[in-house]
Amino acid sequence: MNALSVRQAVLSDLDALAFLFDNYRQFYGKASDLGAARSFLLARFNHGESVLFIAENNATAIGFIQMYPSFSSVSLARTFVLNDLFVDAQYRRQGVAKRLIDTATNYAKALGAIRLTLSTAVTNTQAQALYQSAGWMHDERFYVYHLAF
Secondary structure, eight states, rough: OOOOEEEEOOOGGGHHHHHHHHHHHHHHHHHOOOOHHHHHHHHHHHTTTOOOEEEEEEEEHHHEEEEEEEETTTTTTEEEEEEEEEEEEEGGSSHHHHHHHHHHHHHHHTTSSEEEEEOOTOOOOOHHHHHTTTTTTOOOOOOOOOOOO
């Protein structure tokens, strides 16, 4: 990779992010819908509901990470949910995801967050290996429950 850079995304990155986000959703089995992907991300920007970082190689968007701010009532502190991480297939295994994770981690620490939390598919062993190599620990104390509507 000639010129890998990672920076916080801004509104002018929306179209490049929407393309990557649509591919990310397809990775998880959803049908392609570029318009919906763009609208979803635009709403996050407009309402300040997430923090996005974009990875570029020679000014071409190749990956992103998205975090949602949250809080721990027990700890009385800020936390973030690392919800989305995606790197274009041709750029995987070149350190891009690690760089995105490191950037997100540094951002959260700079804001005084006490932790980042994430979940990934049980079958996504590549992502699990990446997270473990970056120091993430599999939670052994809490179960995760969902109530779908």
